[in-house]
Amino acid sequence: MTIHHRAAVLGSPIAHSLSPVLHNAAYRALGLDDWEYGRFEVTEAALPGFLADLRPGDWAGFSLTMPLKRAVIPLLDEVSASALAVDAVNTLLLAPDGRRIGDNTDVPGLVAALRERGIERVPAAAVLGAGATASSALAALALLGAAEVTVYVRSAERAREMSALGERLGVAVRTADWARGAEALAGPLTVSTTPVGATDAFAAGLTATPGALFDVLYHPWPTALAAACAERGGTVLGGLDLLVHQAVLQWERFTGRTPGPLAAMRAAGEAALAAGA
Template sequence: MPPRATEARRAAVLGSPIGHSLSPALHRAAYAELGLSNWSYDRFEVDESALPGFLEKLGPEWAGLSITMPLKRAVIPLLDEISETAASVDAVNTVVFAEGGRRLGDNTDIPGMVAALREHGIAQVSSAAILGAGATASSALAALTRVCTGEIVAYVRSEARAAEMRQWGKRLDVDLRTADWSQAQQALSAPLVIATTPAGATDALADAVPERPTALFDVLYDPWPTELAARWSMFGGAVISGLDLLVHQAVHQVTLMTGRAVAVDVIRDAGEKALRGRVS
């Protein structure tokens, strides 16, 4: 049963570093829209060593947690149950506290990616490329199982990362090939390119954007646009940003934590306003 609007409930985002997180702005906007006046949402700087103690101190007023790096895998042993979606990539970005204090883990990054792609008219592609490796790349790979009908190529910087991605490919039953980062320019001709790398990592690729690019999903949102995204857009290609991902995964999180649905535009407006505030 969804919580009543008069119940005092708490939620928060955990990670390290956490000061940059837009999650408080997004979730607070959702609570205001839904009339959940007694709900609060905060941010806490928590690393792997502090996570067990933090969870143990939480009282019955807690409804849920957003989990960001470096905790998405560290939190799993501390949970009572995780969803099939989270288990598929060994990454949890949402914890919901159920009856009796049970800790349930889920992953809204994967459906968030799929929803962001579909919002931009991308429901199916014949092949795709992933730039980078790690937790976000594995979530991108899982999202592509719902979108891509053919080969996926992951461009990575080391053989160790390549081996990890191949393992994820086998686990997700995906037609995955890995290639060295030195060949990353080849990725830009794919029908869909998903960049999962840190800020600045793809800047050198901007000059290699083809004259008629297709679709780029760059998971960064601050600073924005990245040099790659700016060049891509200048040449008329479709660009999906990290804010799109953040918005759609937050919509799913709000529903999981509150039992109520919030409009995508409410979350997006809050995110855009928060980002404008950072540059003003």
Template sequence: MARAAVLGKPIGHSLSPVLHRAAYAAMGLDGWTYEAYECDETGLWGFLESLDEEWAGLSLTMPLKRTALKLVDTVSDLAVAVGGANTVVVRDGRRHGDNTDVHGIVAALTEAGLGAPGSALVLGGGATAASALAALAELGLTKAGLAVRNPDRAAESVSVGERFGLDLRIGSLDRLPDMLDGGLVLSTLPGIAADPFAGQIAASGAALFDVVYAPWPTACASAVEEAGGVVVGGFPMLLHQAVRQVELMTGRDDVPVEAMRAAGEAELRRRAAMPVSPLSSRD
């Protein structure tokens, strides 16, 4: 038997249990369980300390990714460079922090035919934005734009860009049209925060990667699709980062991507049909 879970606050919206459980079922891991626990920064240390030999690992979502770096025993070079760990793997009583968000973004963009963007603009300056910058560097970009609410507070994002060899152009979301060039826009803004910019992004002719996966489509996604642009939602990123997490936690490379995709899409359809929409979501 082995245990795994996703931690965050809020956590009720998380699609991770559906994805991981689908993987366990398809892989014949009958003794594996995966739960969701609400946990904030102040509770993370206690949770990590409670992990025993039954635990295989944890998925971490907001607001835990940066806090985790200081609390695990070892950390991957990627997680250090990005400044956030969304994964904890437990081995021999030690906790190893890693980042699978970068893989998730790269895989989602590549799958959609956007694996070689000529230019890119990231919206937002949080942990997911840092992973987006790392993903752009992995895809071969040397320059990128970053639009945030307050450019004077973007020092951490600039540092991430520098660590990955990116020359960053920093600008304000209030002046977004000045930064749009018709390339790829990666919105890491939560919920409906990107809605006011939908028309501007669509008018620029940009392709869009939006990390939100529910409710879907977002206003930005609808506007870009109507304008004939390519749109990638947050679900493919969530799927592929979960695939990498299952690989890390189980030590196996035969993770059933399509079984996980089918289970996740079915759950999203079920939620969309509910009388009350779920929380705007991104893991």
């Protein structure tokens, strides 16, 4: 079998990424045997050199995870309006002429995942964290009609950044101290965008029935907070929901084919997680 088309995920750390499982499953589902998707450990400092060494035509594109979603922007020739709005690129397309084009599928992926679970509109919501994924969450909530979003943060600088983003998106952002994060779960929807273990302490603070929780982590799963919400009757979405929805959009951009095989990608992700991947 000859491989003619390549894509991969870049980031650091990257060994845990499920993206190769999802994308390669999609190729197999549609018989695209000349496509291959891999992964590369690339730090922020190494990214310029990695991109400079690429030859036009060798790669369709790359998925970007932390810490590259913002670091890549100065290295691009073109950035979509949606990616610029949230200052985060998770999809790098390589044109045949060598141009680097940045896009963001996290925002529409978040929206699609919520709509799949029947959450079509939210008047108000909360976000735990203030990194690149939190910015995408805020943009997604704006598309779902949220007029006010409370963002729980640890630093005044991040609070200012999220407030400024809210102004650009037309959403009233209220910032609150991170230590009060457990109170967010009483609202209709909370999006948790923080690393493993960051919200564990909030799980013990849940008393009443929580609203919906979208926790963007998928390993380990469930998180302590997701388990506590589910036990109390709340609707819980996990990182795999986001991962498959944003990945199918990336896959469509890389291959130029629509629609991407969402069900096959989800099944592959579920199987990999069940096997401890």
